[in-house]
Amino acid sequence: MKAIQVGLIGLGTVGAGTFHVLQRNQAEIRGRAGRGIEIAMVSARNAERAKAYQAIVGDGVPCVGDAQQLVNNPDIDIVVELIGGIEPARSLVLQAIANGKHVVTANKALLALHGTEIFEAAREKGVVVAFEAAVAGGIPIIKALREGLTANRIEWIAGIINGTTNFILSEMRGKGLDFATVLKEAQRLGYAESDPTFDIEGVDAAHKLTLMSAIAFGVPVQFDRAHVEGISSLQATDIKYAEQLGYRIKLLGITRRRQEGIELRVHPTLIPSSRLIANVEGAMNAVVVQADAVGTTLYYGKGAGAEPTASAVVADLVDVTRLHTADPDHRVPHLAFQPDAMSDTPILEMADVHTAFYLRLVVADQPGVLSRITTILAEHDISIDAVLQRESGEGERQTDLIILTHDTVEGRMNEALAKMQGLPTVLAPIVRIRKEELA
Numbered sequence: 001m002k003a004i005q006v007g008l009i010g011l012g013t014v015g016a017g018t019f020h021v022l023q024r025n026q027a028e029i030r031g032r033a034g035r036g037i038e039i040a041m042v043s044a045r046n047a048e049r050a051k052a053y054q055a056i057v058g059d060g061v062p063c064v065g066d067a068q069q070l071v072n073n074p075d076i077d078i079v080v081e082l083i084g085g086i087e088p089a090r091s092l093v094l095q096a097i098a099n100g101k102h103v104v105t106a107n108k109a110l111l112a113l114h115g116t117e118i119f120e121a122a123r124e125k126g127v128v129v130a131f132e133a134a135v136a137g138g139i140p141i142i143k144a145l146r147e148g149l150t151a152n153r154i155e156w157i158a159g160i161i162n163g164t165t166n167f168i169l170s171e172m173r174g175k176g177l178d179f180a181t182v183l184k185e186a187q188r189l190g191y192a193e194s195d196p197t198f199d200i201e202g203v204d205a206a207h208k209l210t211l212m213s214a215i216a217f218g219v220p221v222q223f224d225r226a227h228v229e230g231i232s233s234l235q236a237t238d239i240k241y242a243e244q245l246g247y248r249i250k251l252l253g254i255t256r257r258r259q260e261g262i263e264l265r266v267h268p269t270l271i272p273s274s275r276l277i278a279n280v281e282g283a284m285n286a287v288v289v290q291a292d293a294v295g296t297t298l299y300y301g302k303g304a305g306a307e308p309t310a311s312a313v314v315a316d317l318v319d320v321t322r323l324h325t326a327d328p329d330h331r332v333p334h335l336a337f338q339p340d341a342m343s344d345t346p347i348l349e350m351a352d353v354h355t356a357f358y359l360r361l362v363v364a365d366q367p368g369v370l371s372r373i374t375t376i377l378a379e380h381d382i383s384i385d386a387v388l389q390r391e392s393g394e395g396e397r398q399t400d401l402i403i404l405t406h407d408t409v410e411g412r413m414n415e416a417l418a419k420m421q422g423l424p425t426v427l428a429p430i431v432r433i434r435k436e437e438l439a
Contacts, residue, residue, distance in 0.1 A: 002035070003036030003037060003038045004037045004077050004321045004324065005038060005075050005078070006077070006080060007039075007042075007043070007071070007073060007078070007079045007080065009043050009070060009071075009079065009080065010081070010083040013305075013306045014106055014310055015042075015080075016056060016306060017305075018080065018310040018313045018314060019042075021311065022037060022038075022039060025314075033317075033321040037318070039057070040073075040075060041076060042063045042070075043065070043069065043070040045065070045083075046065045047065035048065070050064055071092055071095045071096040071101070076101060078101060078103070078320055079096040079103050079104070080104045080313060081093055081106075081107060082106055084106075085109065085110070086109065086110055086113065089107055093118060097118070100125055102127045102128045102130070103129045103130070104130045105129065105130075105133070106133035106134050108204070108211065109204075112206070112210045112223040113223055116221050119221075122334065123339060128323060128334075130320055131316070132312040132315055133316065135208040136159070136161050136208065136299070136303045137163075137301070137302050137303040137309045138311045139285055139286075139299045139301040139312075140312065141159075141212065141287050141299050143315075144289070144299060145157075145212060145289070147332055149294065149297075151294075152291035152293045152294055154216040154290070154291045155290045156255065156289075156290045157209075157212055157213070157216055157253075157288070157290075158254045158277065159205075159212070159286065159288065160250050160277060160280050161204075161287065162199055162202075162204050162205040163191065163282075163283035163284065163285060163302075164186060164192045164199040164204075165205070165230070165251040166251065166281070166283060166285070167186055167191045167282050168183060168186055168231065169231065169239070169250060170282055171185065172236055172239050173239050173248065174281075176236055177236065178235070179232060179233075179234055179235075179236075183196065183200065200230045200232050201232060202230040202266040205228075205253045206226045206228045207223060208253065209226065209255055209266055210223040212253075213262065213264050214335050215335050215336045216257075217343065217345065218341060218343045219345055222347055225347035226265065227264065227265040227267070227350045228266050230251070234268055237400075238358070238360060238433060241358075241360065242358065244388065245270075245404060246273055247270040247271060248270070248271055249268050249269065249271075250277070250278065250280075251268055252266070252436065253266045254266075254436065258348065260346075261346040261347060262345055262347050262348060263348050263353050265350065268434075269433070270358050270434070271435075271436060271437075271438060272437060275438050276288075276298055280300065283302075283304065284300065284301065284302060284303065285303030286298060286300040287299045350410055351409070351410050351414065352411065354408070354409055355407060355410065355434045355435065356385065356404065356405050357404070357408070357413055358433045358434075359401075359402070359430060360430070360431040361373065361401045361402075362399075362400060362426070362427045362428035363399060363427060364397060364398055364424075364425040365398055369425045372425070373403070373420055373423070376416050376420050377405070379416075380408075380412045380415055380416040381408065382406075383406045384406070385406050387403055388402040390402070405435075413432070
């Protein structure tokens, strides 16, 4: 049988990894797919870059400086988009779909922002858009959610889905360093970009979480409804106190089904140190899925890098090759649920989210302070789980008061915090970090 012809847009870190994995494992891939999968053309952003690409792939694969040549080539069966960003990636993907070509992409930002448009276009043309590499690198979490857990009603997902932030938090905890110092080290080692904003402010994780939430709960892709907080304001002091209380702080993406709607949020989170996910260190990723039939499952591995991500890209190529001649109406839907079974369940506002909290207050060291604070919490129906008092290091007349609460509605906590912040004995902005038991 004739080999599937693949057009590769972009030959950067992941693109080169994909090319080399396909070349190295060609025999095994053919055995799994039932036919060969060949890179037939590579495109670059310009003619000069195309010449550089040609040196990588050799003379047998043409490299062109215009991606339109690739997406309009009638001999190409599958277009692999690995350039990232929104444009020209969106236009190229939509053009490939319009030409009846399947698409494989690692572009989480594109799908988080324009997934509804892209998936609908693909459905109308009867082609596949595969995106395993867009979430958690080499971890097959998309396939697990779309297929492996089909029998289950998924209850919640919590994931460490950005390696840069996890590396930074691991170093802050392990070495007691502040955020700025560790960020510089992460950039030196290549874990963080020169402009790390998307990573450290939680945007990259929110893109990935949005896709997982849509698949888990059968709702449209709604990145604009996600609550996103990063780690740039996190202090080493709070990491130390969390450790003393038996917790570790991770940047988590959390999506949870509730009766009134779906939670969709990314933020620093205290997790009990006894949980497996709390012990995921360095640049590794991990995703926990809670479902009714199977219970708790954990997916762990490298979330980035040339060959881990290429592993997911090639896996998608094999899947699409297997389905190339299949009836489009009997393929696994892009977001797991059939289009007419998608839900309009709302994404909850953060004020309606249920979670517990870690609070750190710098307070005057005088009688009655703790009593007044606990009274405010009680007035807002917020119960206390634990209290820790430590010298603040800023002088004898003030102290750090650390409070862990039980679950409450975030809106209540917002009101309580406003009242506590107004007390004359509260001497600095209150630190608030959410806490999840993940039981």
